[in-house]
Amino acid sequence: MNAEWGRRIGLRVVAIAVLGVLWQVTATVMDNPTFIPSPAAVWHRLIQTSTVHDGTRGYSGHLLIEHLGVSLRRILIGSAIGVAGGLVLGVVMGTVGWIRVVTEPVVTFVRALPPLAYFSLFIIWFGIDETPKLWLLSIAALPPVAVATAAAVHNAPTALVEATRALGAKRWQVTRDVVLPNALPEIFTGIRLAVGIAYSSVVAAETINGVPGIGGMVRDAQRYSQTDVVVLGLFAIGLSGLAIDAVLRQAETRLIPWRGRA
Amino acid sequence: MSSSLKTEHAVEIDGVEHRYGAVAAVGPVDLSVPAGAFLVLVGASGCGKSTLLRLIAGFEQPTTGTVRIDGKIPEPGRGAGLVFQQPRLLPWKTVGGNVELALRYAGVSREERAKRVPELLERVGLHDVAERRVWQISGGQQQRVAIARALAVPNPLLLLDEPFAALDALTRERLQEDLRQVTAETGRTCVFVTHSVDEAVFLGSRVIVLTSRPGRVALDQDIDLPRTGIEPDELRGLPSYAALRATIGHAVRDAATV
Ligand SMILES: Nc1ncnc2c1ncn2[C@@H]1O[C@H](COP(=O)(O)OP(=O)(O)O)[C@@H](O)[C@H]1O
Ligand SMILES: [Mg+2]
Numbered sequence: 001m002n003a004e005w006g007r008r009i010g011l012r013v014v015a016i017a018v019l020g021v022l023w024q025v026t027a028t029v030m031d032n033p034t035f036i037p038s039p040a041a042v043w044h045r046l047i048q049t050s051t052v053h054d055g056t057r058g059y060s061g062h063l064l065i066e067h068l069g070v071s072l073r074r075i076l077i078g079s080a081i082g083v084a085g086g087l088v089l090g091v092v093m094g095t096v097g098w099i100r101v102v103t104e105p106v107v108t109f110v111r112a113l114p115p116l117a118y119f120s121l122f123i124i125w126f127g128i129d130e131t132p133k134l135w136l137l138s139i140a141a142l143p144p145v146a147v148a149t150a151a152a153v154h155n156a157p158t159a160l161v162e163a164t165r166a167l168g169a170k171r172w173q174v175t176r177d178v179v180l181p182n183a184l185p186e187i188f189t190g191i192r193l194a195v196g197i198a199y200s201s202v203v204a205a206e207t208i209n210g211v212p213g214i215g216g217m218v219r220d221a222q223r224y225s226q227t228d229v230v231v232l233g234l235f236a237i238g239l240s241g242l243a244i245d246a247v248l249r250q251a252e253t254r255l256i257p258w259r260g261r262a
Numbered sequence: 263m264s265s266s267l268k269t270e271h272a273v274e275i276d277g278v279e280h281r282y283g284a285v286a287a288v289g290p291v292d293l294s295v296p297a298g299a300f301l302v303l304v305g306a307s308g309c310g311k312s313t314l315l316r317l318i319a320g321f322e323q324p325t326t327g328t329v330r331i332d333g334k335i336p337e338p339g340r341g342a343g344l345v346f347q348q349p350r351l352l353p354w355k356t357v358g359g360n361v362e363l364a365l366r367y368a369g370v371s372r373e374e375r376a377k378r379v380p381e382l383l384e385r386v387g388l389h390d391v392a393e394r395r396v397w398q399i400s401g402g403q404q405q406r407v408a409i410a411r412a413l414a415v416p417n418p419l420l421l422l423d424e425p426f427a428a429l430d431a432l433t434r435e436r437l438q439e440d441l442r443q444v445t446a447e448t449g450r451t452c453v454f455v456t457h458s459v460d461e462a463v464f465l466g467s468r469v470i471v472l473t474s475r476p477g478r479v480a481l482d483q484d485i486d487l488p489r490t491g492i493e494p495d496e497l498r499g500l501p502s503y504a505a506l507r508a509t510i511g512h513a514v515r516d517a518a519t520v
Contacts, residue, residue: 163350163408166319167415168339168367177363181354258353261397 037228042235045228059229060220062212068236071202071214074130078137079198083191086142090149090187095175100150111143115201123208133205140201141194148190152183185259188252192245199241203233272297272419272451273318278327279476280313286476287313290327293470293479297418300445300452300489302466304459304510306518310477311455315423318453319344331419339367342419343412347427349404351396357407358383358392364414382410387440402433409441413448420445422454426461438464439494446490459511463487463503464494471513481513 020039027038037045049064058064089107093100110118115136122132156179164178206215214233221229252259271294279289288310295301303311316322317329320336331341343364351360358379365375380392386406391399399407405425412420422441426434442465445452456462462469463485471481485506487497497503 159346159348159350160352162321162338163344163346164352164363165338166321166342166344167364167411169363170367173367177355178352181352184354256354257395258397261353261395 034225034227037231041228042231045226045232049229049232059217060211062217064217064232064236067212067214067217067233068240070212071206071237072240074133074137074205074213075195075198075202078134078202079141079191079195081134081138082141082198083145083194085138086145086190086194087149087187089142090146090190091153091175091180093146093150094153094179094183100154104150107143107146110139111147115140115197116204119204119208128209133202133210136205137198137201141198144193144197145187145190148186148193149183152186153179156182184256185252188248188256192248192252195244195248196241199237199244203237271295272299272332273453274328274330274333275314275318276328276330278314278317278324278329280310280317280322281325282313288317288477289324291478295451295453297451298449300454300465300467302454302456302462302469303472304456304462304469304514305472305477305480306474306514307457309472309474309517311457311472312423314472314477315421315453315455318342319421339415341417342421343415343417345405345408345412345420345422345425347424349396349401349408351404351407351411353396355396356392357388357394357396357399360396360407361392361411361414364411368414368416378414382414383407385413385444386410387436400433402429402437405429405437406440409437409444413444413450418449418451420450420452422452424455424457427456427458434461435494441465442489459507459514460498462510463506464497469506469510471510471517473517474519480517481510483510483513 023036024039027033027036027041030036033041046064049059049067051058051063058066062070089103093103093107118139119132119136122135126132126135160178160182161174164174169177202213203215203218206213207219210216210219214237218230218233221227221233273293273295275291275293277289278291280287291314303314305311313322317324318331318336319342320329320338320340329336334341336342351357352363355363361379361382362375365378370378383389383392383406386409388403388406388410391403391407396404396407409422409425412422425441426437429437438461444450452465454465456465466485467489469481469483469485470479471483472478473480483506487500487503487506
């Protein structure tokens, strides 16, 4: 188990090192920093955007960590609203037959839309400040949780439901003690999906009035052909996304110790 | 209904038939189970034993006829504690938490529950497992927990559907003996389903042999063997035990070929 772990880590370190070397070689051969900035240039940008230099604060007046913080906050609030809404909708969908029939195609429809498609609508409705961004992330995060919850609630194991009813449980007690805990693993998978979608949508949400924010930073950088800043922004989003997914996985094993054992 | 009738018969089954669509699973069956009896239903697989038990538990409604527990139409969670072939414990609860649920549904206070959970577990021969996770105890122990949980249901009727069928022989014999003691001590009325003739004779105060589908009463046999103060081996060694086994075994084989 530990040797297995060591091997996996080792493999990943090697893969990253190889990618880094490839990157450096390509950058050197191309010799066009606007097209492919070298790792060193991106590293330099990291230092620069993380500090106050020549009286300038980070990038566009905000440190990198501040851009990232604002984006993460949006992701957090947006997916929290989306997850909460998805949970409630999912439980209702999974319990009440006709509501499922009515809402299922709507949820699937929204799920199929690229978030940018309805972002324009939110801009028209809610202006260009925080509100449309949070709406975008919430609506993007809701469907996977709703779908996962509905399916899991609908497929509650008859054996356990019956056993619990035989103990004298009322309907709501069966929901609380059997249906919801049983759905928790699927709900968690839905939440991880939702957070992932919120992550991939935040850059889109920040294309309009997005500074501070990683998306705003990347967009400005693109306008001024500061490719190294664009790459830095991608790394900031991607790496923090990995970290958040790891946190969610940890929470999952803590909260669902029975996963795979029932 | 007079109250004397109520106490006399815990379960009244009156002209009951049950069909699943076109499949006639049970009946017609007429049967009364006196309070305090240990009734065993024996029959070949598929003859309708589980269906009959589910009718008594209130999970199925008879196509014709009536089932009554203490004079009332059965409803799940009202009239009886129920034990299935699989333990059906909730994996997100601890062992103690599973037993506690039944007490909670019955409206037992928190302090009272904390006292009674270990008592109930002790009663089925489990010590120091309340904090364990369900998957950390053996299959036999899980089935003991399922029995403890059913005993926590505050009514005197206990329904068991082949609860020991999935256990190894040694564990099964231990649980049979312990169940015999627990039910004798607590004065429970039991309806116990099995396909094992030996289990029927060992546990029952009365054995009903069912015909093949649709299940009807083929034999109604009182078992007047000593119920307490006798070792299992001693009981199984009695000549009358062997005779009853033979009688019931014959009836089961005849019923299956009808
Ligand atoms: N839910 C159901 N739907 C249709 N047929 C069923 C259902 N449950 C049981 N049966 C049928 O009814 C008959 C009796 O089943 P059951 O009561 O489970 O028998 P036993 O417990 O004696 O093995 C069987 O033939 C079985 O296939
Ligand atoms: Mg059965």
